[in-house]
Amino acid sequence: MLKHNSYFDGKVQSLGYERHGRKQTVGVIVPGEFQFTTDGAERMTVVNGELQARIAPGAWVVYPAGTSFEVPAKTTFGVKASAPSAYWCEFI
Numbered sequence: 001m002l003k004h005n006s007y008f009d010g011k012v013q014s015l016g017y018e019r020h021g022r023k024q025t026v027g028v029i030v031p032g033e034f035q036f037t038t039d040g041a042e043r044m045t046v047v048n049g050e051l052q053a054r055i056a057p058g059a060w061v062v063y064p065a066g067t068s069f070e071v072p073a074k075t076t077f078g079v080k081a082s083a084p085s086a087y088w089c090e091f092i
Contacts, residue, residue, distance in 0.1 A: 008034055014089070022090040029081045036079065041092045042071045049085025054078040 002014040005025065012034055014027025029051065044053070045068035053069050054060045055077045063069055070092070071077050 008032070025089045026087070027089070028084060028086050029079065030084050031078045031081050033078060035076060037076045038071050038073055041073045043068055043090045043092050044071065045088045045090075046052075047086040047088055048085055049081065051085050051087065052080040 001017075005014045005027070007013070011032055012013070014025040015055045016023065017026040018024070026047070041090060044051075044063075045048045046063045046065050046076060048065050050062060050064045052062050053071075055069070055071055055075060060078075060080065
């Protein structure tokens with residue numbers, strides 16, 4: 001079953017699904033800067049475009065398409081996009 005998620009007045013949208021017992025989402029981020037908080041650990045892979053991420057208290061790091069970053073559980077992190085970008089998020 002698919003679950004639609006919409007954040008920040010629709011500027012970040014994703015579809016969630018489960019496969020082989022693992023939850024995942026695929027989504028799109030329009031240009032802007034956004035803050036998220038995780039419950040569990042996540043791996044975000046940039047599918048198209050480019051994202052910048054800051055996992056507190058670190059610096060902003062650029063992630064082009066084909067690269068990924070991991071966010072620990074119970075963490076607040078920032079994401080910036082300068083153009084529409086797509087991602088795949090695995091809950092690990």
